Amino acid sequence: MQLSIDDFLKLRAQLPVVDVRSEGEYQQGHIRAALNIPILNNAERIAVGTDYKQKGQQEAIRTGFRLVGPRLLDIITETEKVGKEILVHCWRGGMRSSNFCQFAGMARVKTHQLTGGYKAYRAKALESYKLPMQLIVISGNTGSGKSEILRALKKLGEQIIDLEHLASHKGSAFGGLMLPPQPTTEQFQNDLFEEINKLDLSKRVWIEDESIAVGKIFLPEGLWRQMNGSPIVEIDVDKSIRIERLVNEYGAADKDLFLQAMTQITKKLGGQHFNAARDKLLQNDMASVIDILLTYYDKAYTNGLVRKKQRVKTPIPWNGKDIDAFAAALIQQAETN
Numbered sequence: 001m002q003l004s005i006d007d008f009l010k011l012r013a014q015l016p017v018v019d020v021r022s023e024g025e026y027q028q029g030h031i032r033a034a035l036n037i038p039i040l041n042n043a044e045r046i047a048v049g050t051d052y053k054q055k056g057q058q059e060a061i062r063t064g065f066r067l068v069g070p071r072l073l074d075i076i077t078e079t080e081k082v083g084k085e086i087l088v089h090c091w092r093g094g095m096r097s098s099n100f101c102q103f104a105g106m107a108r109v110k111t112h113q114l115t116g117g118y119k120a121y122r123a124k125a126l127e128s129y130k131l132p133m134q135l136i137v138i139s140g141n142t143g144s145g146k147s148e149i150l151r152a153l154k155k156l157g158e159q160i161i162d163l164e165h166l167a168s169h170k171g172s173a174f175g176g177l178m179l180p181p182q183p184t185t186e187q188f189q190n191d192l193f194e195e196i197n198k199l200d201l202s203k204r205v206w207i208e209d210e211s212i213a214v215g216k217i218f219l220p221e222g223l224w225r226q227m228n229g230s231p232i233v234e235i236d237v238d239k240s241i242r243i244e245r246l247v248n249e250y251g252a253a254d255k256d257l258f259l260q261a262m263t264q265i266t267k268k269l270g271g272q273h274f275n276a277a278r279d280k281l282l283q284n285d286m287a288s289v290i291d292i293l294l295t296y297y298d299k300a301y302t303n304g305l306v307r308k309k310q311r312v313k314t315p316i317p318w319n320g321k322d323i324d325a326f327a328a329a330l331i332q333q334a335e336t337n
């Protein structure tokens with residue numbers, strides 16, 4: 001049975017998804033929670049592609065069947081473990097998923113094939129970033145607790161997009177420390193689409209102020225443009241509180257890795273400040289290290305805010321405590337504006 005992308009996404013809540021593309025394609029980017037059962041693995045896909053270019057489609061098909069044949073029993077065994085009814089897709093909804101569905105059907109597994117394949121899913125994702133959203137951007141100096149505020153808003157029933165969580169990175173040169181490796185930009189964008197797809201876009205959505213790059217990942221242009229046209233709530237937190245927060249956050253980080261990250265901003269920080277911060281790091285004086293680093297980060301934030309001043313609401317002071325109460329106050333302010 002063939003399914004449109006919209007019907008596929010609706011059924012996905014009830015049925016497991018099997019991605020029959022190669023391991024390499026899957027690792028580059030896949031539908032969230034999809035299981036990978038390649039009908040052609042990486043090497044086999046290259047061999048079929050080579051034959052297609054050099055000998056034509058018919059010979060490529062014969063090569064594909066010759067390569068898949070010895071693995072067919074394993075493929076079917078893996079498929080049966082997934083369930084008796086599944087959703088299936090390949091890259092374009094072509095021969096790979098069609099053949100997989102035929103093989104699965106012979107084993108009495110009911111299949112639903114995505115028309116247009118993963119390519120249709122990606123097109124749907126790219127459309128989603130352009131959908132009009134009532135964004136409220138949370139901004140503030142490094143260490144202001146923006147991510148924590150965002151998650152407190154979620155606890156209170158507000159809609160959020162947590163870019164840093166999706167990107168597995170906190171945005172600064174030190175943002176990847178003590179976090180899992182970042183996904184690919186493609187996978188990040190897929191996961192972002194999944195979050196947008198759950199939102200009621202007729203209601204406000206809170207999002208943290210980020211540059212277009214979060215670590216090695218780039219935000220979709222459609223969302224980035226919307227963020228740059230949305231109102232900004234600026235969180236004003238005393239520097240001493242921010243230092244304390246950042247010491248708690250990065251104090252347990254591996255010092256060699258922290259120093260390695262610090263070298264990335266040597267030029268922007270300035271040689272004198274870098275040397276001073278390095279010396280304090282070697283002395284285990286993390287508070288002084290953070291204090292020096294904020295010299296650069298605060299300056300960069302202030303310069304960036306000048307370009308956004310027309311969208312910035314009156315700065316909202318926060319003492320760094322009672323985060324749920326502060327989040328509730330932000331909601332109240334949003335509802336009265």
